[in-house]
Amino acid sequence: MTPEHEIAIERRIPAPVDTVWRAWTEHLPKWWAPRPWTTELLGLDLHPGGRFATTMRGPGGEAMTGEGVILDVADRQRIVFTNAFAPGWLPQPQRLAFVGFFTFDADGDGATLYRAAARHWDEETAKMHAEMGFEGGWAMVAQQLEAVALGLD
Numbered sequence: 001m002t003p004e005h006e007i008a009i010e011r012r013i014p015a016p017v018d019t020v021w022r023a024w025t026e027h028l029p030k031w032w033a034p035r036p037w038t039t040e041l042l043g044l045d046l047h048p049g050g051r052f053a054t055t056m057r058g059p060g061g062e063a064m065t066g067e068g069v070i071l072d073v074a075d076r077q078r079i080v081f082t083n084a085f086a087p088g089w090l091p092q093p094q095r096l097a098f099v100g101f102f103t104f105d106a107d108g109d110g111a112t113l114y115r116a117a118a119r120h121w122d123e124e125t126a127k128m129h130a131e132m133g134f135e136g137g138w139a140m141v142a143q144q145l146e147a148v149a150l151g152l153d
Contacts, residue, residue, distance in 0.1 A: 004123075005121065005123055005125070006117050006118065006119045006120070007117065007120075007126055007130050008101075008118070009117075009135060010115045011113075011139070011142040011146065012111055013111060013112045013113075013146045014150070015111065015146070015150055015152075016111075017076050017104045017105070017106050018076060019149050019152050020104055020112040020114060020149045021104055022152060023145055023149035024102065024104075024145060025044070025046060025079075027152075029054075030144070031141055031144035031145045031147070031148045032054060032141060033056040033057075034137050035144065036058075037057060037058050037059070038056070039054050039055070039056050040054065040055045040056075040057070041053075041054055042055060042065070045070060046079070048072060048073070049087070049089070050070040051068075051070075052067075052068045052069065052070050053065070053066065053068065054066050066083055067087075067092065068082055068084075068085065068086070068100075069081060069087060071099065077103065077104055078101070078102065079100075079101075079102045080099065080101050081099070081100050082097070082099045083097060084099075097120070097125065098118040098120050098129065099118070100116070100118055101115070101116070102114070102115070102116050103115045114142060114145065114146075118134065118138075
């Protein structure tokens with residue numbers, strides 16, 4: 001069952017879960033933002049309450065900093081975060097508040113079924129996120145994640 005206001009992408013990555021997990025957790029700046037954007041990792045503390053913060057930079061000098069909190073981590077299975085809170089559980093109003101879910105499942109022949117989802121509080125916010133290019137953008141970064149993972153083995 002999928003939550004009512006969730007949008008998601010899936011990608012079968014021809015690399016083992018351990019490798020895709022390493023690419024996600026150890027090489028995030030190489031794949032997090034759709035190119036030609038780049039990512040500076042400010043914090044990735046993989047435990048509940050840990051900081052997850054990045055600054056994405058565009059080719060025209062744009063900068064978008066995202067600050068959030070890790071909600072849940074199951075080693076080599078799942079990472080869950082939200083941008084609705086800053087570290088210390090400080091609420092931070094967001095135009096686009098969501099909970100991000102990333103799952104890593106073995107998918108035969110040494111491959112990984114990678115799923116990235118955004119869950120929203122209401123239909124309006126989910127629709128806004130979709131219209132901002134969620135599917136294309138998150139699919140592109142999943143492809144970039146795959147390229148990083150394949151370069152690790």
